[in-house]
Amino acid sequence: MSMDGIQAGKKAAAIEAVNNHIKDNYIVGIGSGTTVVSAVDRIAERVKEEKLKLVCIPTSFQAKQLIIDNNLVLGTLEQYPELDVAIDGADEVDIDLVCIKGGGGCLTQEKIIAGCARELILIADARKDVETLGTTWTKGVPIEVVGMAYKPVLLQIMKTLGGTAQLRMASKKMGPVVTDNGNFIIDWIFDKPGNWKDINTTLQLIPGVVETGLFVNMAKYAYFGQPDGSVGVKHAQG
Ligand SMILES: O=C(CO)[C@H](O)[C@H](O)COP(=O)(O)O
Numbered sequence: 122m123s124m125d126g127i128q129a130g131k132k133a134a135a136i137e138a139v140n141n142h143i144k145d146n147y148i149v150g151i152g153s154g155t156t157v158v159s160a161v162d163r164i165a166e167r168v169k170e171e172k173l174k175l176v177c178i179p180t181s182f183q184a185k186q187l188i189i190d191n192n193l194v195l196g197t198l199e200q201y202p203e204l205d206v207a208i209d210g211a212d213e214v215d216i217d218l219v220c221i222k223g224g225g226g227c228l229t230q231e232k233i234i235a236g237c238a239r240e241l242i243l244i245a246d247a248r249k250d251v252e253t254l255g256t257t258w259t260k261g262v263p264i265e266v267v268g269m270a271y272k273p274v275l276l277q278i279m280k281t282l283g284g285t286a287q288l289r290m291a292s293k294k295m296g297p298v299v300t301d302n303g304n305f306i307i308d309w310i311f312d313k314p315g316n317w318k319d320i321n322t323t324l325q326l327i328p329g330v331v332e333t334g335l336f337v338n339m340a341k342y343a344y345f346g347q348p349d350g351s352v353g354v355k356h357a358q359g
Pocket residue numbers: 152153154155156157209210211212221222223224225226227228231
């Protein structure tokens with residue numbers, strides 16, 4: 122898939138999801154990443170054209186900037202602890218709509234916002250629509266960790282679950298990536314897919330782990346855009 126095709130798919134998925142799931146007077150969670158940029162563009166367009174009254178709650182520094190730059194109304198979880206919908210990207214989504222998030226390092230706030238929303242809507246290009254996790258996304262599961270605990274956590278993950286866990290390093294700064302919450306990220310490359318609910322619980326129980334990029338039973342719909350602009354929609358069972 123060409124870069125243009127990928128971009129076209131992301132945009133198409135974002136537009137369709139915003140058209141279908143954003144309604145007047147909604148409190149909206151704004152995810153992070155490149156695909157979300159197109160979603161916020163479309164939200165801003167609809168606010169202008171349809172005079173929608175929305176409040177947008179960000180999942181990251183990037184999302185907050187997107188909301189401000191598009192003149193949307195910015196809110197916090199303190200003001201609005203219950204959201205109508207959250208729209209967010211994903212790194213890979215399996216047939217049960219279990220997904221890996223955190224490629225952009227914003228997984229903790231993304232999961233908090235998703236957990237406060239009645240509906241989590243995923244938007245992605247079609248490469249990310251897979252049967253089992255680990256098919257096209259080979260960078261593993263991002264795990265946010267308290268800085269001083271990164272080494273024992275990393276060793277514990279490999280001992281308990283196998284695979285390879287490594288500290289994510291920054292590219293334009295020496296040393297590790299530091300999240301919006303002041304923590305580090307471990308990327309865990311798993312050997313094979315498993316029971317993601319159990320794996321997620323195992324990871325969360327390791328002291329020092331803040332949150333994992335495994336989103337189990339959270340997404341309600343996933344929109345996958347193709348290079349030709351067509352969009353496939355998947356709905357969670359149950
Ligand atoms: O989880 C995320 C950031 O933490 C992103 O939503 C995910 O990495 C997808 O990003 P993109 O839309 O750029 O492909």
